[in-house]
Amino acid sequence: MQSDDAAVSRSDNEARDAVLELFQREPSSRLTFRQIASKLEGVHPDLGAAVEQLLQSGQLWSAGERRYALPSELGISAGTIVIRANGSGFVKSSGERIDIDARNASDSLDGDLVMVRKLGPLQGEGRYRGRVESVIKRSRQGLSGIARKKGRNWVIDPVNPVLPREILLRAVSDNDIKQGRLVFAVLDYSGKRLAADLKKDLGSPSSPEALIDSVVLDHGFHDEFPQNLLKSADELASEPWTLEGREDFRDLFTITIDPVDAKDFDDAVSLTIEDGIRTLYVHIADVAHYVSPGSLLDNEARLRGTSVYLPDRVLPMLPQILSNGACSLKPDEDRPTRTVVMKFDRSGERLDFTIVPSVIHSDRRMTYEEALEYLEDNGTEERLKAFFDSMGALSADLDSLRESRGALDLGSSEYRVVFGEDGWPEGFKPVPSDRAHRLIENFMVEANRAVADHCMWSDLPVLFRVHDEPAEVSGERLIRQLQLLDISLPRGKVHNPSVLKKLLDSLSDSPLHDLAVEYILRSMQKAVYLPSNTGHFGLALRSYLHFTSPIRRYPDLLVHQVLAMQEKGDIPILEFGPEEIAESSNAGEDNAESAEREADELMALLYLSRNIGKIFDGVVTGVKDFGVFVRLKGVPVEGLAHRSEILRASIPFTESGGPYHEGSLLKVEVLAVDPMERKLSLKPVRE
Secondary structure, X not given: OOOHHHHHHHHHHHXXXXXXXXXXXXXXXOEEHHHHHXXXXXXXXXXXXXXXXXXXXXXXXXXXXXXXXXXXXXXXXXXXXXXXXXXXXXXXXXXXXXXXXXXXXXXXXXOOEEEEEEEEEOOOOOEEEEEEEEEEEOOOOEEEEEEEEEXXXXXXXXXXXXXXXXXXXXXXXXXXXXOOOEEEEEEEOOOOOOEEEEEEEEEOOOXXXXXXXXXXHXXXXXXXXXXXXXXXXXXXXXXXXXXXXXXXXXXXXXXXXXXXXXXXXXEEEEEEEEOOEEEEEEEEEOHHHOOOOOOHHHHHHHHHOEOEEEOOEEEOOOOHHHHHHHOOOOEOOEEEEEEEEEEEOOOOOEEEEEEEEEEEEEOEEEEHHHHHHHHOOOOOOHXXXXXXXXXXXXXXXXXXXXXXXXXXXXXXXXXXXXXXOOOOEEEEEEOOOOHHHHHHHHHXXXXXXXXXXXXXXXXXXXXXXXXXXXXXXXXXXXXXXXXXOOOOOHXXXXXXXXXXXXXXXXXXXXXXXXXXXXXXXXXXXXXXXXXXXXXXXXXXXXXXXXXXXXXXXXXXXXXXXXXXXXXXXXXXXXXXXXXXXXXXXXXXXXXXXXXXXXXXXXXXXHHHHOOOOOEEEEEEEXXXXXXXXXXXXXXXXXXXXXXXXXXXXXXXXXXXXXOXXXXXXXXXXXXXXXXXXXXXXXXXXXX
16 A cells, blocks of 8 residues: 555656746746746646756756746756866857856866756857856765864865865864864855865874875765664575576586676676587676665675776675675586577687576686786696687687777776885886787677677666767767877778777887877777667777676666566566666766876875876877876876976977977976965976
8 A cells, every 4th residue: 555655746746847847838938937837737735846856957947027937048057066176167068069168167076966057158169158046956065174173263275275264163172083084074164154074084194094094984985784684695596506506517617707807796707619610608797686776785786886996995786795795707616697608600700699697616716817817828727728719719700800890999097005014005007908909808708799689679677888989079089189189080080990990009118198088088989878779989889788797787787677678578678777777877987987087196196196206108198378288107197287397398399289288208307295275396307
């Protein structure tokens, strides 16, 4: 029987929907409340709450004289604001960029969902100036920063330089905190002045661990799970499972290949050859066996969206008793899996595939370094040598096919922080993109591709991984940026990914390679999760989704859950709509990527703070009249060589940047580092 609260909630939703549908039928209407009630007579006894909720959410707007209208009819739209350190910023809304100066940002903070009014066009296609009219949704509940005394009060200066300084810390006594400590505080937006309540002393602002703690809290992550959820995970992990309904692949020679420090193994591979037909088995941990739709674990995983990989820790999507335990495909243990069985001909073309619930017994846990030894014919075990010969040959064939269809391969530009014995960053290692990594990537792409085809043909309610081709204006901007580096595209346009791939191949040994990759990434639209399938431009595939990492990504887990429903003969029905899940998954992915970049940047600045006076190779990434921005080689951070330092080095510097331009190579000396302000000051070294 439905509760009274649920009935009221449904009634409120129906009223809001009715009001919104009225305005959508008559988009140019400017209606008073009485007119709304008259047109919707009998829909709901009290429309006042519905109209008020639509106003608060920005779906309706006041048009003056007690009339209401759709915001779009008044030149107002919703979007997320990006704030710069000087208080100005921009909002991307409906494909348009609306620039906001500091006085028109209202009380919005970086990342807030705002309603913005266009005030007029700016130079450049799709650009306008505008004003923030209201904040619809706050992006952050709290922030970390340096606590300090100001007069009789305590204030906090946020670690994030785009947030306002000197936020009042309330109800803090001199006994609660010490000057200069890194703290976390919860924000209070209710008053006329932004304030915060102290929640936690994180430690010294020069501590790498404390700084990464601040990133975790700033982004709203939790490194712990509720006790009731941990209890549920513990019970599920200890429950026995059966072979019933599963294909038994335990006799297949099966291995996992992962980083040396990996603790969760969610994919394993097997390969057999018969009469020239190669059968690849991609086994993926059957996380859906433990995490059923609508369960406590499922809701927590959906809210988290993804595991977060920071320099010194992992924030898992699922409790470790599952992620590192029951779900992990550990060697010498039987594990429930879901396997994609794919047959390939001698050239690497896929002949057919099936997806089956299965059970495996991993024979070997291998690292990428160990796998590379065998792929380079340096291994010693005969069985593994033959196995990797066959796998390497299939991977090479898949490489050739991938290249022939024009898939774009940007390689990896990520770095891994290397910590010293004292816990400080002492260097950075580029994430490799060797044959071993490529092999696993190829096999996972093929499995994801096969499952995407199956879900598309079966019309299953899953999320596809969609990557649209660059917009025309972005392609033109990319061409202009590459021309600054003396790089030209064939036929002067981006007509398919293969053009970009050939360009990057030609720059493989050039110091301009990473900058060209960055320009290409900026020109391309971001890959996102969507319920509808429109293809993947970068991979040059008609359909693609994520299936192979259900331990650490919720969209993958969702696919497994839907397949499990289908395998039982049920019609897959989701508790939340695919659109809602896609929105939360995309937001979770963006938040995780932002935190990972921020943590890497902080570690790079800490590293450089112990290397004042050291000289690095760099490449110019931006030119302004006040100086040039330089990215250091081998350290994931960018700094500023100010005009005064350039002139002090006896290098002539013009307002247009001469002698520098984007892509210029130079050596720079580290002058000063301020991790709290995210500032790196550099000085060109005259050669």
